[in-house]
Amino acid sequence: MSEQALTGADVLGDEETTDPTDESAPKKGIEVPLGRPSVVVSRLSVHYRVPSSERGGPDRSSKVLRRLGLARNVTVRAVDDVSFVARSGESVGVVGHNGSGKSTLLRVMAGLETPTRGSVLATETPSFLGVNAALLPELSGMENIRLGLLAMGKTPAEVKETIPEVLDLAAIGRSIHLPMKTYSSGMGARLRFSIAAAARPHILLIDEALATGDAASKERGEKKMAEIRADAGTIFLVSHAAQTIEEMCTRAIWLHEGQMVADGPAYETARAYRWWAWNIAKGETDKAAGLLEDARARLSETTPPRESDEPKGRAARRRARQGQN
Numbered sequence: 001m002s003e004q005a006l007t008g009a010d011v012l013g014d015e016e017t018t019d020p021t022d023e024s025a026p027k028k029g030i031e032v033p034l035g036r037p038s039v040v041v042s043r044l045s046v047h048y049r050v051p052s053s054e055r056g057g058p059d060r061s062s063k064v065l066r067r068l069g070l071a072r073n074v075t076v077r078a079v080d081d082v083s084f085v086a087r088s089g090e091s092v093g094v095v096g097h098n099g100s101g102k103s104t105l106l107r108v109m110a111g112l113e114t115p116t117r118g119s120v121l122a123t124e125t126p127s128f129l130g131v132n133a134a135l136l137p138e139l140s141g142m143e144n145i146r147l148g149l150l151a152m153g154k155t156p157a158e159v160k161e162t163i164p165e166v167l168d169l170a171a172i173g174r175s176i177h178l179p180m181k182t183y184s185s186g187m188g189a190r191l192r193f194s195i196a197a198a199a200r201p202h203i204l205l206i207d208e209a210l211a212t213g214d215a216a217s218k219e220r221g222e223k224k225m226a227e228i229r230a231d232a233g234t235i236f237l238v239s240h241a242a243q244t245i246e247e248m249c250t251r252a253i254w255l256h257e258g259q260m261v262a263d264g265p266a267y268e269t270a271r272a273y274r275w276w277a278w279n280i281a282k283g284e285t286d287k288a289a290g291l292l293e294d295a296r297a298r299l300s301e302t303t304p305p306r307e308s309d310e311p312k313g314r315a316a317r318r319r320a321r322q323g324q325n
């Protein structure tokens with residue numbers, strides 16, 4: 001049965017198309033000295049094989065559909081040969097359009113998913129704060145704080161001690177006693193971030209949680225992130241909103257169709273990504289393709305050549321095959 005290789009979907013989020021011509025001075029973020037490597041991602045790939053029978057629609061086993069070529073398996077390259085080293089003191093933003101592999105990368109780093117190839121080495125198990133972090137909508141915010149802190153390994157005495165810090169950071173007033181299902185998405189995101197940050201992880205992975213916050217909560221969030229970094233921590237923040245990454249991170253990685261196309265200072269990388277997204281949104285696909293190539297070229301200039309772990313002939317053939325797909 002033939003296989004078809006797919007990459008991520010070409011759908012853009014709203015915030016990534018904010019005007020990239022705004023030339024206001026880059027925000028530097030809170031400076032924290034960099035320490036030793038805390039996360040080493042090496043040649044990481046996550047490929048999903050989706051059998052035709054799982055893609056919905058009519059009975060895919062039908063001989064007629066097979067003859068029409070509609071019963072093919074699909075391989076989705078969610079993350080494709082991604083390598084980088086992150087150090088303590090860094091906050092690394094991950095940008096990219098919908099389906100570019102951002103969440104998959106974080107899930108693998110958190111140990112929630114097994115890679116197809118490659119490895120992630122970390123000084124300790126990263127703490128993952130996803131959009132749907134396991135808080136219970138029927139319980140009040142306060143009950144969820146207790147639950148969340150216990151789930152993150154705090155003792156009951158430490159939970160009691162930490163609650164004021166979470167309340168202070170979340171700043172949702174008396175609503176803290178209402179069920180979480182009554183919260184706006186921004187309030188829920190703030191509470192999740194506050195719980196995770198107060199647990200003082202050394203490696204914190206945040207998936208979109210801060211994108212919905214208002215300016216004041218972003219400011220508090222940035223300060224808390226700096227505290228974690230200063231305490232020898234490393235933070236990864238996934239967001240479509242390149243502006244959030246510019247404001248809250250020191251470094252950024254741009255993923256496109258599972259591959260890393262840029263890795264550098266947050267301002268430069270997020271700005272390059274916004275230009276690309278802006279051109280895609282305006283239908284300027286040739287210009288966007290050129291910007292993507294420029295970003296790739298800059299990355300290969302700054303990345304030292306890697307020792308291939310495969311014989312040269314096989315590696316070259318594999319690259320050629322990938323180029324054809």
Ligand SMILES: Nc1ncnc2c1ncn2[C@@H]1O[C@H](COP(=O)(O)OP(=O)(O)OP(=O)(O)O)[C@@H](O)[C@H]1O
Nearest residue numbers: 007008009048076078097098099100101102103104
């Ligand atoms: N369990 C799965 N099975 C098959 N394909 C998957 C699975 N999980 C993710 N994918 C695919 O992998 C690709 C990367 O998905 P991922 O969620 O990592 O992207 P993303 O950049 O986080 O997207 P978004 O910005 O929309 O959240 C997408 O094409 C997605 O459809």
